[in-house]
Amino acid sequence: MTFNSFTFVLFFLVVLALYQLPVSWRSRKGMLLCSSYLFYAAWNPPFVSLLVVSTLVDWVAGKRIHASRGAARNAWLLLSLSTNLGILAYFKYSPFLLESFSELAAGVGIAFEPATAGIVLPIGISFYTFQTLSYSIDIYRRQMSPATSFLDYALFVTFFPQLVAGPIVRASEFLPQCLEPKRADARQLGWGLILLTLGLFQKVILADHLFAPVADVIYDSPARVSFATAWLGTLAFSGQIFFDFAGYSSCAIGAALCLGFALPDNFRYPYAAIGFSDFWGRWHISLSSWLRDYLYIPLGGNRHGRVIQAFSLMLTMLIGGLWHGAAWTFVVWGGLHGLYLVAEHIAKQTVGRRAIWRQHAMQIALAVLTFLLVTMTWVFFRAPDFASASLFLQAMFGGGERMSPVRPEEYYVLAAVFMTLVYQWKMRHSSIEAVAERLPRWTVALCIGLLLVIMAITHQEETRGFIYFQF
Numbered sequence: 001m002t003f004n005s006f007t008f009v010l011f012f013l014v015v016l017a018l019y020q021l022p023v024s025w026r027s028r029k030g031m032l033l034c035s036s037y038l039f040y041a042a043w044n045p046p047f048v049s050l051l052v053v054s055t056l057v058d059w060v061a062g063k064r065i066h067a068s069r070g071a072a073r074n075a076w077l078l079l080s081l082s083t084n085l086g087i088l089a090y091f092k093y094s095p096f097l098l099e100s101f102s103e104l105a106a107g108v109g110i111a112f113e114p115a116t117a118g119i120v121l122p123i124g125i126s127f128y129t130f131q132t133l134s135y136s137i138d139i140y141r142r143q144m145s146p147a148t149s150f151l152d153y154a155l156f157v158t159f160f161p162q163l164v165a166g167p168i169v170r171a172s173e174f175l176p177q178c179l180e181p182k183r184a185d186a187r188q189l190g191w192g193l194i195l196l197t198l199g200l201f202q203k204v205i206l207a208d209h210l211f212a213p214v215a216d217v218i219y220d221s222p223a224r225v226s227f228a229t230a231w232l233g234t235l236a237f238s239g240q241i242f243f244d245f246a247g248y249s250s251c252a253i254g255a256a257l258c259l260g261f262a263l264p265d266n267f268r269y270p271y272a273a274i275g276f277s278d279f280w281g282r283w284h285i286s287l288s289s290w291l292r293d294y295l296y297i298p299l300g301g302n303r304h305g306r307v308i309q310a311f312s313l314m315l316t317m318l319i320g321g322l323w324h325g326a327a328w329t330f331v332v333w334g335g336l337h338g339l340y341l342v343a344e345h346i347a348k349q350t351v352g353r354r355a356i357w358r359q360h361a362m363q364i365a366l367a368v369l370t371f372l373l374v375t376m377t378w379v380f381f382r383a384p385d386f387a388s389a390s391l392f393l394q395a396m397f398g399g400g401e402r403m404s405p406v407r408p409e410e411y412y413v414l415a416a417v418f419m420t421l422v423y424q425w426k427m428r429h430s431s432i433e434a435v436a437e438r439l440p441r442w443t444v445a446l447c448i449g450l451l452l453v454i455m456a457i458t459h460q461e462e463t464r465g466f467i468y469f470q471f
Contacts, residue, residue: 003196003251004204004463011039012255019259025181029151032159032259039160040123047122050087055157057083058132062139062146062153073140080136088129091121093326124164126323130290132157135171137294144172152178161255165248165468167266167286174261182260191433194448195254198432201451202247206416208464211240214413215382222388230395236413237382238375239420242271244467245284268431269424271374274366276340279374291320309345314338324381329389333380340373364425371421 002008015035019028041048061080065073135156138144147153156174184192218225218233225233249266256263270283280288299312314335321334356362376396383389427435436444 002463002465003248003255004200004208007042011035012258016258019183026151028181029155029178033151033155036155036158036160036163040158040163043123043164044120050091050122050125051128051158054084054087054128054132055154058136058157059147059150059153061136065136065139066146077136077140081133084129084133088125091119091125093322095119095326127166127168128157128163130168130287130323131170134168134290134294138170138172147171147175149178159256159261161252161259161261162263165245165252165466166284167249167252167264168290169263169286173264177261184258184260188257188260191436192254192257192259194436194444195250195257197254197448197451199247199250199252199254201455202243202250203466204455204463205451205458207240207243207247209458210416211236211243211413212464214410215240217410219382219388219392222383222391225392225395227395227398230392232411232413234375234378234382234392234396235417237378238271238371239413239417241378241381241467242267242420248466248468269428271371271421272367272424272428273370273374274363275370276337276344276374279370280337280341287320287323291316295319306345306349310342313341313345317341329380329383329386332386332389333377336377336380367425368421 015032018031018035021028037048037051040051058080061076064076065080068076135153139146147156152175153171155178156169156171159169159174162169215233215236218229218236246267253263253265264286266285268282268285270279273279273282296312296316299315300308301312302309315338317334317338318331319334321330321332321337324330324333351357357366376393379389379392379396383392
């Protein structure tokens with residue numbers, strides 16, 4: 001059940017109707033919890049048990065961590081970490097580890113053929129694992145107290161709008177919202193539906209209809225790629241992955257707002273970033289802040305000199321890459337971002353204070369450079385293996401085939417990417433909410449109606465899943 005399906009529309013309308021019934025707040029939260037389990041069960045019902053296990057373990061561990069002292073606190077935290085990370089490692093990384101070990105053994109002349117595990121990856125497991133871990137760790141750090149209501153905590157773990165692809169919500173952000181009855185007022189409901197519409201338009205029209213077909217055609221034929229098509233396909237994927245994931249986040253925030261809940265922003269015009277620290281402050285914000293607070297800072301952060309800072313950055317981004325997918329290509333993707341961040345910190349410490357960097361033209365040039373370097377990392381994100389990624393990178397630097405595998409008219413993607421960059425640059429210090437507030441209501445209604453008409457006209461029977469569902 002995806003946001004871009006009629007099944008979800010029906011499901012959400014039923015949930016909204018039930019949520020308006022004149023029953024107690026506890027009953028409405030119970031309805032939301034049951035709805036969230038039903039939402040997750042629509043993919044693979046047995047995997048609901050993993051959600052239940054994670055919920056129960058961290059509920060008990062959180063209570064015991066708060067009440068214990070000394071070694072007992074460490075033991076309860078270890079139980080939480082080992083349970084959550086153990087489940088994640090088994091389902092997501094065991095095939096990858098077996099394959100990597102087999103390749104390593106073959107490299108030294110040992111024939112090793114592991115049995116086929118046949119493991120199915122539970123959808124959204126990386127997201128809710130990080131979410132529950134933050135609860136246990138925050139209690140261990142004495143940054144919060146355990147939840148007093150099991151119902152509230154279970155709803156925090158399973159809340160359906162953001163369950164399978166974020167934003168990754170902290171317990172300190174969500175649990176206080178469960179204390180008082182929530183019911184969206186007219187403004188919240190209206191803005192929630194607007195965000196849902198904008199998110200679906202980003203996903204259905206921009207990601208799936210505009211960018212994805214071009215990226216798929218080019219990346220499906222890496223051996224025939226040329227300089228122009230390598231850049232075209234990778235730029236198309238840059239647009240696809242942004243509008244796909246930002247579209248999901250907008251839908252999640254909008255659906256939650258329709259129920260009276262506030263979720264944190266996950267994207268703030270990242271392709272207008274000036275530098276890579278700025279990029280990660282704008283792209284997948286809930287993940288980057290999680291990695292900062294629970295990995296980068298505990299590893300040493302910027303408190304112990306340049307060497308420790310560089311090490312912390314690299315290890316954090318390597319783990320961040322592995323979080324995205326159980327493949328070495330994702331590790332390289334994360335490693336490249338780690339190198340970018342290290343290089344940026346060195347540059348800021350040496351020449352960063354010069355006035356020239358604050359000039360408007362130089363800011364634009366730095367933003368374009370940031371975007372192009374980020375775009376090159378998407379090759380490892382999109383390519384199925386290193387061989388394909390190598391062919392694309394060679395072509396992007398002038399070493400590919402001369403003939404183009406796509407039709408010339410598909411270069412409209414370049415215009416769409418250019419307009420995206422201009423729009424994000426204009427909006428980098430603003431928000432869509434602020435713009436909408438300044439417009440007459442009839443103008444906003446007309447724009448939303450136009451988006452709905454476009455989606456209805458271009459509707460396709462077969463829908464694409466969201467890219468980040470696989471993580």
